[in-house]
Amino acid sequence: MFHDNTARGTDSGERAFGGAIATRPGTVDDSGSLTTIESSLLVANLAIGADGGAGPFGAEAGGGALYNFDSTLVTGSCILLENEAGGGNGDTRGGNASGGAIFAWATGANLTELVQIRRCQFSRNFAVAGSPGSEIGGQALGGALHNASFSRMDLRQSTISGNGALGGQDGRGVGGGLYTLG
Structure with a gap:
């Protein structure tokens, strides 16, 4: 069980990813890692971007429970419940929030990345963008x-x-369950 973990941007404008788990490629050859999570609970984890402070923008946050970058992630029979990605507040603009439970993205440098999800339940996860x-x-x-x-x-x-995907003041909330961008 991964419960009540937090990734937090601590300085003005610092981003936060993967409240419980973050995966990235290796540093030697940039080949992606492989992470397998089976029969697990991921509950009440947070990724919270820093507020803008002296800077104008709130920081981005993604993957309240899991952040997957340029890697392969395999999940099966998991429950992801009440996780949250929260963008920081900013003097000018609020920070974006992506994937209350899972945020996956790839650069295209290694086209073998895959996020495979089987028999999982996603409930009461939220992406909450920062306020301006x-x-x-x-x-x-x-x-x-x-x-x-x-x-x-x-x-x-x-x-x-x-x-739910809740945009900051006058900001967009898109894909309450799933948002995909090619």
Whole structure:
């Protein structure tokens, strides 16, 4: 069980990814890592971007429970419940929030990356964008899942219910359950 873990940007404008787990490629040859998570609970984990402080923008946050970058992630029979990605507040603009439970993205440098999800339940996960001081709030993209850029997602026999993407003041909230961008 991964419960009540937090990734937090601590300085003005610092981003936060993967409240419980973050995966990235190796540093020697940039080949992606392989992470397998089976029969697990991921509950009440947070990725919280820093507030803007002296800077104008709130920081981005992604993957309240899991952040997957240029790597392969295999999950099966998991429950992801009440996780949150929260963008920081800013003097000018609020920070974006992506994937309340899982945020996956790839650069395209290694086209073997895959996020494979089988028999998982996603419930009450939220992407909550930061509020602005003067202009516009951040965007919230994918309350449960955000699959971006060159990342490939294979989602089967899973339930996604009761999740939400809440944009900051005047900001967009898109894909309450799943947001994918090619």
